[in-house]
Amino acid sequence: MEILKVEKLTNERWLNLYACHFQHQAHHGRWVYASRKEPDQPHQRADAVVIVPILHVPAQPPRLVLQKEFRVPIRGFNYGLPAGLLEEGESIEDTVRRELHEETGLELVRIKKISPVLYSSTGMTDESAYLVFVDVALPPQPRAQALEGSEIIEVILLDHAEVCRLCEHPDLPIDAKAWTVLYLYQQLGHLS
Amino acid sequence: MEILKVEKLTNERWLNLYACHFQHQAHHGRWVYASRKEPDQPHQRADAVVIVPILHVPAQPPRLVLQKEFRVPIRGFNYGLPAGLLEEGESIEDTVRRELHEETGLELVRIKKISPVLYSSTGMTDESAYLVFVDVALPPQPRAQALEGSEIIEVILLDHAEVCRLCEHPDLPIDAKAWTVLYLYQQLGHLS
Numbered sequence: 001m002e003i004l005k006v007e008k009l010t011n012e013r014w015l016n017l018y019a020c021h022f023q024h025q026a027h028h029g030r031w032v033y034a035s036r037k038e039p040d041q042p043h044q045r046a047d048a049v050v051i052v053p054i055l056h057v058p059a060q061p062p063r064l065v066l067q068k069e070f071r072v073p074i075r076g077f078n079y080g081l082p083a084g085l086l087e088e089g090e091s092i093e094d095t096v097r098r099e100l101h102e103e104t105g106l107e108l109v110r111i112k113k114i115s116p117v118l119y120s121s122t123g124m125t126d127e128s129a130y131l132v133f134v135d136v137a138l139p140p141q142p143r144a145q146a147l148e149g150s151e152i153i154e155v156i157l158l159d160h161a162e163v164c165r166l167c168e169h170p171d172l173p174i175d176a177k178a179w180t181v182l183y184l185y186q187q188l189g190h191l192s
Numbered sequence: 193m194e195i196l197k198v199e200k201l202t203n204e205r206w207l208n209l210y211a212c213h214f215q216h217q218a219h220h221g222r223w224v225y226a227s228r229k230e231p232d233q234p235h236q237r238a239d240a241v242v243i244v245p246i247l248h249v250p251a252q253p254p255r256l257v258l259q260k261e262f263r264v265p266i267r268g269f270n271y272g273l274p275a276g277l278l279e280e281g282e283s284i285e286d287t288v289r290r291e292l293h294e295e296t297g298l299e300l301v302r303i304k305k306i307s308p309v310l311y312s313s314t315g316m317t318d319e320s321a322y323l324v325f326v327d328v329a330l331p332p333q334p335r336a337q338a339l340e341g342s343e344i345i346e347v348i349l350l351d352h353a354e355v356c357r358l359c360e361h362p363d364l365p366i367d368a369k370a371w372t373v374l375y376l377y378q379q380l381g382h383l384s
Contacts, residue, residue, distance in 0.1 A: 001262045001264075001344060003264075003267055009202055009204070010201055010202060012201070012209070012224045013224075015209070015316055016209070017201075017202050017204070017207070017209045017226065020264050020265070024262075029264075031264035031265070032204045032205075032206055033207065033265035034207065034316060035265070036316070069314075070193050070216075071311075072212050072221075072225065073225035073227070073314055073317055073318045074311060074314050078311060080314065115371055115375070116361065116362055116363055116364055116366060116371065117363070117365070118366060118371050118372075119263075119366070119367050120312050120313040120368055121312040121313065121317075121319055121367075122261075122263035122270045122272065122367060123263065123265070123275075124228070124265065124319060125265055125313070126266045131368070131371070131372065152193060152216065169308065171309070172308055173309070173311065174308060174310060175313075175314060176310035176311060176321065176323070176369055177372060179307055179308065179323070180310075180323065180369060180372040180373070180376070183376065184379065188380065
């Protein structure tokens with residue numbers, strides 16, 4: 001497979017459409033995809049973090065933190081995991097801590113696992129993220145979310161029985177990574 | 193949140209960029225996203241199936257079927273699950289059977305679970321898929337893949353130990369759903 005050239009089809013600030021011309025044996029093709037990056041930008045690290053937070057509060061069962069968020073592309077609410085773009089020069093841990101603060105008001109206690117770079121959907125985009133499994137706690141002082149003008153986010157805390165119920169809901173608008181995490185904990189039989 | 197209008201920014205065959213204008217309290221915003229659908233098309237079902245096949249062969253351990261596929265948007269190979277778009281009028285089961293034939297040459301035995309509609313990444317697209325857990329078998333007669341001109345796909349069979357090793361690989365280019373499935377089976381301690 002040889003990449004012949006990449007054409008930029010739009011000139012938007014956050015997301016653009018590109019056409020990539022390629023040659024594979026006798027087949028010449030043109031593949032259109034969406035990207036947040038310029039095609040010559042190096043791709044050493046992922047664009048974003050997607051966080052799997054388990055909240056531990058003394059004398060209470062552990063709970064998974066999800067959020068119900070309005071998403072313009074689907075013109076409705078979606079259940080998902082807290083997530084955000086890595087800013088220039090920011091470490092994965094810093095981004096996790098910042099996004100937890102901004103979106104949920106919760107405190108990072110411990111990072112348990114960081115996935116490799118995971119691609120969202122390589123047929124249509126080069127978008128990628130780290131899936132980061134963390135333990136979180138309530139802040140010493142109650143803290144409000146710090147949302148931007150376009151954000152409507154409701155934080156949802158689920159114990160293991162609620163995780164299992166949500167996973168079996170037949171028509172919940174839900175993110176693929178979030179549902180797969182619900183299914184993981186349902187199959188494992190506990191949150192940890 | 194009120195959607196004011198949706199502008200189509202490109203006129204491509206398979207994927208387009210749209211700008212959605214919305215009003216949220218005093219905030220007027222414009223959100224650019226990518227979609228395979230027209231904005232007024234009804235969204236009752238997902239765009240695609242993503243298949244989690246476990247291969248059972250008598251006297252051998254069960255194996256997870258992955259594929260290593262060249263993906264133009266990332267200009268390289270990616271490890272992923274067999275997947276494909278639902279065609280008009282085609283049932284989920286028919287699409288699963290067809291994609292397994294075309295991409296892996298394997299035979300559908302049994303559908304074990306179908307997820308609800310799962311969104312790939314609702315910040316940038318309305319793309320959605322069903323995650324379908326299935327048992328598969330070798331065909332009675334060996335069968336070749338039936339690939340299109342733009343497809344380069346290598347089928348990979350992994351027993352439980354190999355699933356665990358691949359899941360821990362630090363810099364494998366891998367799809368988010370595929371890695372989360374590896375992690376699920378690693379944590380469960382068996383393929384089933």
